[in-house]
Amino acid sequence: MRELTVDMFSTLDGFGGGGPQSAPYWGYGGPGLDAWIERQLAVEHVMVMGATTYRTMAEVVQQDDDPSFARMAELPKLVFSKTLTPPLSWPNTTVVSEPIETAVPALKALDDLPMRTIGSATLIRSLFEHDLVDRVRVMVFPTLHGRTGEGPVFAGLPDVTLDLVGTETIDDRLVLLDYRVGERL
Template structure:
Protein backbone atom coordinates (compact mmCIF):
# COMPACT_ATOMS: atom_id res chain seq x y z
CA UNK A 1 0.00 0.00 0.00
CA UNK A 2 1.24 3.48 -0.86
CA UNK A 3 0.62 6.31 1.59
CA UNK A 4 -0.87 9.50 0.20
CA UNK A 5 1.02 12.78 0.41
CA UNK A 6 -0.88 16.05 0.96
CA UNK A 7 0.70 19.47 0.45
CA UNK A 8 -1.34 21.64 2.83
CA UNK A 9 -0.81 25.38 2.52
CA UNK A 10 -2.42 28.64 3.60
CA UNK A 11 -2.66 31.39 0.98
CA UNK A 12 -3.98 34.85 0.32
CA UNK A 13 -6.18 35.31 -2.74
CA UNK A 14 -3.15 36.80 -4.51
CA UNK A 15 -1.05 33.72 -3.77
CA UNK A 16 1.17 34.57 -0.79
CA UNK A 17 1.90 31.98 1.90
CA UNK A 18 2.75 34.47 4.63
CA UNK A 19 3.29 38.14 5.31
CA UNK A 20 5.49 40.70 7.02
CA UNK A 21 2.59 42.98 7.93
CA UNK A 22 0.31 43.43 10.91
CA UNK A 23 -2.30 40.86 9.79
CA UNK A 24 -1.68 38.34 12.59
CA UNK A 25 -2.14 34.58 12.27
CA UNK A 26 -4.54 33.34 9.61
CA UNK A 27 -4.47 36.92 8.31
CA UNK A 28 -6.99 37.58 11.10
CA UNK A 29 -9.69 35.59 9.23
CA UNK A 30 -10.00 32.40 11.28
CA UNK A 31 -13.42 31.49 12.50
CA UNK A 32 -14.99 28.67 14.50
CA UNK A 33 -16.09 26.64 11.46
CA UNK A 34 -12.62 26.82 9.92
CA UNK A 35 -10.85 25.87 13.16
CA UNK A 36 -13.25 22.93 13.67
CA UNK A 37 -12.50 21.78 10.11
CA UNK A 38 -8.74 21.96 10.76
CA UNK A 39 -9.12 19.96 13.99
CA UNK A 40 -11.17 17.28 12.19
CA UNK A 41 -8.63 17.09 9.34
CA UNK A 42 -5.87 16.39 11.89
CA UNK A 43 -7.84 13.90 14.02
CA UNK A 44 -6.68 10.65 12.39
CA UNK A 45 -3.03 9.54 12.61
CA UNK A 46 -0.63 11.01 10.05
CA UNK A 47 3.08 11.75 9.65
CA UNK A 48 4.25 15.31 9.08
CA UNK A 49 6.98 15.91 6.51
CA UNK A 50 8.75 19.24 6.86
CA UNK A 51 11.68 21.08 5.38
CA UNK A 52 14.38 22.46 7.68
CA UNK A 53 13.17 26.07 7.44
CA UNK A 54 9.60 25.21 8.44
CA UNK A 55 10.85 22.99 11.26
CA UNK A 56 13.12 25.79 12.52
CA UNK A 57 10.26 28.32 12.45
CA UNK A 58 8.18 26.02 14.66
CA UNK A 59 11.00 24.87 16.97
CA UNK A 60 10.65 27.79 19.45
CA UNK A 61 7.11 26.61 20.25
CA UNK A 62 8.42 23.17 21.18
CA UNK A 63 10.95 24.14 23.84
CA UNK A 64 10.33 23.09 27.43
CA UNK A 65 8.18 25.51 29.38
CA UNK A 66 6.41 27.03 26.36
CA UNK A 67 2.69 27.40 27.09
CA UNK A 68 1.03 25.31 24.37
CA UNK A 69 -2.47 25.73 25.81
CA UNK A 70 -2.95 28.76 23.55
CA UNK A 71 -2.57 26.66 20.38
CA UNK A 72 -5.54 25.82 18.23
CA UNK A 73 -6.53 22.15 18.47
CA UNK A 74 -5.16 21.23 15.02
CA UNK A 75 -1.75 22.71 15.86
CA UNK A 76 -1.59 20.68 19.09
CA UNK A 77 -2.34 17.56 17.04
CA UNK A 78 0.29 18.49 14.46
CA UNK A 79 2.90 18.94 17.21
CA UNK A 80 1.90 15.54 18.66
CA UNK A 81 2.26 13.66 15.37
CA UNK A 82 5.45 11.91 14.24
CA UNK A 83 7.56 14.18 12.04
CA UNK A 84 10.20 13.62 9.40
CA UNK A 85 12.41 16.65 8.77
CA UNK A 86 14.30 16.69 5.48
CA UNK A 87 17.59 18.43 6.15
CA UNK A 88 21.29 18.04 5.47
CA UNK A 89 22.31 20.57 8.13
CA UNK A 90 20.17 19.80 11.20
CA UNK A 91 21.34 17.08 13.60
CA UNK A 92 19.52 15.00 16.16
CA UNK A 93 18.28 15.22 18.80
CA UNK A 94 15.63 17.75 17.92
CA UNK A 95 13.30 19.40 20.41
CA UNK A 96 10.13 18.11 18.74
CA UNK A 97 9.32 14.67 20.27
CA UNK A 98 8.86 11.94 17.68
CA UNK A 99 10.95 13.78 15.11
CA UNK A 100 13.55 12.16 12.88
CA UNK A 101 15.92 13.75 10.40
CA UNK A 102 16.44 12.42 6.90
CA UNK A 103 19.52 13.88 5.23
CA UNK A 104 19.14 12.10 1.89
CA UNK A 105 17.71 13.34 -1.37
CA UNK A 106 14.19 14.62 -0.53
CA UNK A 107 12.63 12.97 -3.59
CA UNK A 108 14.08 9.58 -2.64
CA UNK A 109 13.14 10.00 1.03
CA UNK A 110 9.52 10.91 0.28
CA UNK A 111 9.25 8.09 -2.28
CA UNK A 112 10.45 5.66 0.40
CA UNK A 113 8.14 7.14 3.06
CA UNK A 114 5.16 6.81 0.71
CA UNK A 115 6.04 3.15 0.15
CA UNK A 116 6.66 2.33 3.83
CA UNK A 117 4.24 4.50 5.84
CA UNK A 118 1.08 2.97 7.23
CA UNK A 119 -0.42 6.45 7.76
CA UNK A 120 -0.94 9.35 5.32
CA UNK A 121 1.85 11.90 4.90
CA UNK A 122 1.04 15.57 5.30
CA UNK A 123 3.15 18.70 4.97
CA UNK A 124 2.06 22.14 6.07
CA UNK A 125 4.00 24.95 4.42
CA UNK A 126 7.57 23.86 3.53
CA UNK A 127 7.22 25.64 0.20
CA UNK A 128 10.61 24.85 -1.33
CA UNK A 129 10.31 21.18 -0.43
CA UNK A 130 6.72 20.85 -1.64
CA UNK A 131 7.36 22.65 -4.92
CA UNK A 132 10.11 20.11 -5.67
CA UNK A 133 7.88 17.20 -4.65
CA UNK A 134 5.02 18.55 -6.77
CA UNK A 135 7.34 18.89 -9.78
CA UNK A 136 8.54 15.30 -9.19
CA UNK A 137 4.99 13.92 -9.16
CA UNK A 138 5.07 12.88 -5.50
CA UNK A 139 2.18 15.08 -4.26
CA UNK A 140 -1.18 13.30 -4.35
CA UNK A 141 -3.32 16.19 -3.16
CA UNK A 142 -2.85 19.91 -2.80
CA UNK A 143 -5.03 21.46 -0.11
CA UNK A 144 -5.06 25.25 -0.38
CA UNK A 145 -6.81 27.34 2.25
CA UNK A 146 -7.54 30.72 0.67
CA UNK A 147 -8.05 33.53 3.14
CA UNK A 148 -10.08 36.50 1.86
CA UNK A 149 -7.28 39.05 1.73
CA UNK A 150 -4.92 40.62 -0.78
CA UNK A 151 -1.46 41.22 0.63
CA UNK A 152 0.28 42.77 -2.34
CA UNK A 153 2.41 45.06 -0.17
CA UNK A 154 3.12 42.76 2.78
CA UNK A 155 2.90 39.32 1.15
CA UNK A 156 5.92 37.03 1.34
CA UNK A 157 6.64 33.77 -0.49
CA UNK A 158 4.45 33.02 -3.48
CA UNK A 159 2.97 29.59 -2.87
CA UNK A 160 3.51 28.12 -6.33
CA UNK A 161 6.50 30.14 -7.59
CA UNK A 162 8.71 27.89 -9.69
CA UNK A 163 6.37 24.94 -10.12
CA UNK A 164 5.80 23.33 -13.50
CA UNK A 165 2.47 23.51 -15.32
CA UNK A 166 -0.26 21.35 -13.76
CA UNK A 167 -3.90 20.64 -14.41
CA UNK A 168 -5.83 20.45 -11.14
CA UNK A 169 -8.83 18.20 -10.59
CA UNK A 170 -11.03 19.74 -7.92
CA UNK A 171 -11.82 17.04 -5.36
CA UNK A 172 -13.51 19.24 -2.77
CA UNK A 173 -14.38 22.91 -2.23
CA UNK A 174 -15.71 24.16 1.08
CA UNK A 175 -16.43 27.57 2.53
CA UNK A 176 -16.04 28.22 6.24
CA UNK A 177 -17.34 31.13 8.30
CA UNK A 178 -18.77 32.67 5.14
CA UNK A 179 -15.40 33.70 3.70
CA UNK A 180 -12.52 31.19 3.91
CA UNK A 181 -12.21 28.64 1.09
CA UNK A 182 -10.54 25.24 1.44
CA UNK A 183 -9.84 23.80 -2.01
CA UNK A 184 -8.52 20.26 -2.43
CA UNK A 185 -7.04 19.27 -5.78
CA UNK A 186 -5.41 16.28 -7.44
CA UNK A 187 -2.50 17.58 -9.55
CA UNK A 188 -1.59 16.16 -12.96
CA UNK A 189 1.28 17.44 -15.05
CA UNK A 190 -0.06 19.50 -17.95
CA UNK A 191 0.60 18.15 -21.42
Protein backbone atom coordinates in the same frame (compact mmCIF):
# COMPACT_ATOMS: atom_id res chain seq x y z
CA MET B 1 0.88 3.27 -0.59
CA ARG B 2 0.99 6.59 1.25
CA GLU B 3 -0.62 9.64 -0.28
CA LEU B 4 1.26 12.94 -0.01
CA THR B 5 -0.94 16.02 0.42
CA VAL B 6 0.42 19.54 0.24
CA ASP B 7 -1.57 22.02 2.34
CA MET B 8 -1.17 25.68 1.43
CA PHE B 9 -2.65 28.76 3.09
CA SER B 10 -2.92 31.66 0.65
CA THR B 11 -4.36 35.09 0.12
CA LEU B 12 -6.71 35.28 -2.85
CA ASP B 13 -3.85 36.60 -4.98
CA GLY B 14 -1.52 33.77 -4.01
CA PHE B 15 0.67 35.11 -1.21
CA GLY B 16 1.66 33.03 1.79
CA GLY B 17 2.84 35.67 4.21
CA GLY B 18 3.46 39.27 5.04
CA GLY B 19 1.29 42.15 4.03
CA PRO B 20 -0.72 44.59 6.11
CA GLN B 21 -2.51 41.82 8.04
CA SER B 22 0.38 40.00 9.64
CA ALA B 23 -1.74 38.44 12.41
CA PRO B 24 -2.02 34.65 12.35
CA TYR B 25 -4.19 33.55 9.45
CA TRP B 26 -4.22 37.18 8.29
CA GLY B 27 -6.64 37.93 11.12
CA TYR B 28 -9.25 35.48 9.79
CA GLY B 29 -8.95 32.79 12.44
CA GLY B 30 -12.19 31.61 13.97
CA PRO B 31 -14.08 28.65 15.35
CA GLY B 32 -14.55 27.04 11.94
CA LEU B 33 -10.86 27.21 11.06
CA ASP B 34 -9.95 25.93 14.52
CA ALA B 35 -12.37 23.02 14.07
CA TRP B 36 -10.97 22.28 10.59
CA ILE B 37 -7.41 22.18 12.00
CA GLU B 38 -8.55 19.89 14.84
CA ARG B 39 -10.21 17.54 12.33
CA GLN B 40 -7.00 17.39 10.29
CA LEU B 41 -4.92 16.64 13.36
CA ALA B 42 -7.36 13.94 14.52
CA VAL B 43 -6.63 11.90 11.40
CA GLU B 44 -3.53 9.74 11.75
CA HIS B 45 -0.87 11.01 9.36
CA VAL B 46 2.80 11.90 9.10
CA MET B 47 3.65 15.59 9.20
CA VAL B 48 6.26 16.53 6.58
CA MET B 49 8.31 19.74 6.72
CA GLY B 50 11.61 21.38 5.94
CA ALA B 51 14.22 22.57 8.44
CA THR B 52 13.06 26.21 8.58
CA THR B 53 9.47 25.24 9.36
CA TYR B 54 10.70 22.70 11.90
CA ARG B 55 12.80 25.31 13.72
CA THR B 56 9.90 27.77 13.79
CA MET B 57 7.28 25.25 14.87
CA ALA B 58 9.47 23.55 17.48
CA GLU B 59 10.00 26.95 19.10
CA VAL B 60 6.33 27.97 18.87
CA VAL B 61 5.01 24.74 20.40
CA GLN B 62 7.35 25.15 23.37
CA GLN B 63 6.31 28.76 24.03
CA ASP B 64 2.55 28.75 23.39
CA ASP B 65 -0.28 26.78 24.94
CA ASP B 66 -2.43 26.04 21.90
CA PRO B 67 -4.53 22.88 22.43
CA SER B 68 -3.51 21.53 19.02
CA PHE B 69 0.18 21.45 19.97
CA ALA B 70 -0.17 18.38 22.20
CA ARG B 71 -1.66 16.44 19.29
CA MET B 72 1.06 17.69 16.94
CA ALA B 73 3.66 16.36 19.38
CA GLU B 74 2.03 12.90 19.22
CA LEU B 75 2.05 12.68 15.43
CA PRO B 76 5.10 11.36 13.60
CA LYS B 77 7.05 14.10 11.87
CA LEU B 78 9.59 13.96 9.06
CA VAL B 79 11.98 16.87 8.60
CA PHE B 80 13.91 17.06 5.35
CA SER B 81 17.21 18.66 6.26
CA LYS B 82 20.92 18.44 5.71
CA THR B 83 21.64 20.76 8.64
CA LEU B 84 19.58 19.41 11.56
CA THR B 85 20.97 16.56 13.62
CA PRO B 86 19.23 14.41 16.24
CA PRO B 87 18.22 14.52 18.95
CA LEU B 88 15.54 17.10 18.14
CA SER B 89 13.43 18.89 20.73
CA TRP B 90 10.04 18.18 19.17
CA PRO B 91 8.95 14.62 20.05
CA ASN B 92 8.40 11.99 17.35
CA THR B 93 10.54 13.80 14.77
CA THR B 94 12.84 12.06 12.33
CA VAL B 95 15.41 13.87 10.21
CA VAL B 96 15.57 12.74 6.60
CA SER B 97 18.84 13.78 4.97
CA GLU B 98 18.53 11.75 1.78
CA PRO B 99 17.41 13.57 -1.37
CA ILE B 100 13.63 13.84 -1.56
CA GLU B 101 13.52 12.24 -5.00
CA THR B 102 14.70 8.95 -3.46
CA ALA B 103 13.48 9.30 0.14
CA VAL B 104 9.84 10.21 -0.58
CA PRO B 105 9.06 7.31 -2.96
CA ALA B 106 10.55 4.91 -0.39
CA LEU B 107 8.49 6.53 2.40
CA LYS B 108 5.32 6.42 0.30
CA ALA B 109 5.82 2.67 -0.24
CA LEU B 110 5.97 1.89 3.51
CA ASP B 111 2.25 1.75 4.32
CA ASP B 112 -1.05 3.61 3.89
CA LEU B 113 -0.48 6.29 6.53
CA PRO B 114 -0.97 9.61 4.69
CA MET B 115 1.70 12.31 4.66
CA ARG B 116 0.83 16.02 4.83
CA THR B 117 3.08 19.04 4.54
CA ILE B 118 3.12 21.82 7.08
CA GLY B 119 4.51 25.12 5.78
CA SER B 120 7.80 24.55 3.96
CA ALA B 121 7.53 26.43 0.66
CA THR B 122 10.98 25.31 -0.54
CA LEU B 123 10.23 21.65 0.22
CA ILE B 124 6.85 21.94 -1.52
CA ARG B 125 8.54 23.26 -4.66
CA SER B 126 10.93 20.30 -4.62
CA LEU B 127 8.11 17.82 -4.06
CA PHE B 128 6.23 19.22 -7.05
CA GLU B 129 9.39 19.35 -9.15
CA HIS B 130 9.92 15.62 -8.60
CA ASP B 131 6.23 14.70 -9.22
CA LEU B 132 5.78 13.47 -5.65
CA VAL B 133 2.56 15.35 -4.73
CA ASP B 134 -0.73 13.44 -4.92
CA ARG B 135 -3.09 16.13 -3.62
CA VAL B 136 -2.92 19.85 -3.01
CA ARG B 137 -5.33 21.68 -0.72
CA VAL B 138 -5.38 25.46 -0.80
CA MET B 139 -7.09 27.41 1.98
CA VAL B 140 -7.95 30.78 0.43
CA PHE B 141 -8.18 33.76 2.78
CA PRO B 142 -10.29 36.76 1.68
CA THR B 143 -7.57 39.34 1.37
CA LEU B 144 -5.37 40.75 -1.40
CA HIS B 145 -1.72 41.59 -0.80
CA GLY B 146 -0.74 42.55 -4.34
CA ARG B 147 1.57 45.39 -3.28
CA THR B 148 2.81 44.13 0.07
CA GLY B 149 2.57 40.33 -0.15
CA GLU B 150 5.53 38.14 0.61
CA GLY B 151 6.17 34.56 -0.39
CA PRO B 152 4.06 33.86 -3.48
CA VAL B 153 3.00 30.28 -2.73
CA PHE B 154 2.71 29.12 -6.34
CA ALA B 155 5.91 30.71 -7.69
CA GLY B 156 8.38 28.21 -9.04
CA LEU B 157 5.97 25.29 -9.18
CA PRO B 158 5.92 23.29 -12.40
CA ASP B 159 2.90 23.47 -14.68
CA VAL B 160 0.49 20.65 -13.76
CA THR B 161 -3.17 19.90 -14.23
CA LEU B 162 -5.38 19.74 -11.15
CA ASP B 163 -8.67 17.88 -10.76
CA LEU B 164 -11.05 19.41 -8.22
CA VAL B 165 -12.20 16.76 -5.75
CA GLY B 166 -13.81 18.97 -3.11
CA THR B 167 -14.54 22.39 -1.72
CA GLU B 168 -15.46 23.60 1.75
CA THR B 169 -16.47 27.00 3.07
CA ILE B 170 -15.22 27.76 6.57
CA ASP B 171 -16.54 30.50 8.86
CA ASP B 172 -18.41 31.96 5.83
CA ARG B 173 -15.10 33.57 4.82
CA LEU B 174 -12.50 30.97 3.92
CA VAL B 175 -12.63 28.53 1.02
CA LEU B 176 -10.75 25.24 0.95
CA LEU B 177 -10.02 23.93 -2.54
CA ASP B 178 -9.03 20.27 -2.67
CA TYR B 179 -7.35 18.98 -5.84
CA ARG B 180 -5.86 15.73 -7.05
CA VAL B 181 -2.64 16.46 -8.91
CA GLY B 182 -2.78 15.43 -12.56
CA GLU B 183 -0.12 15.37 -15.20
CA ARG B 184 2.61 17.84 -16.02
CA LEU B 185 2.01 20.18 -18.90
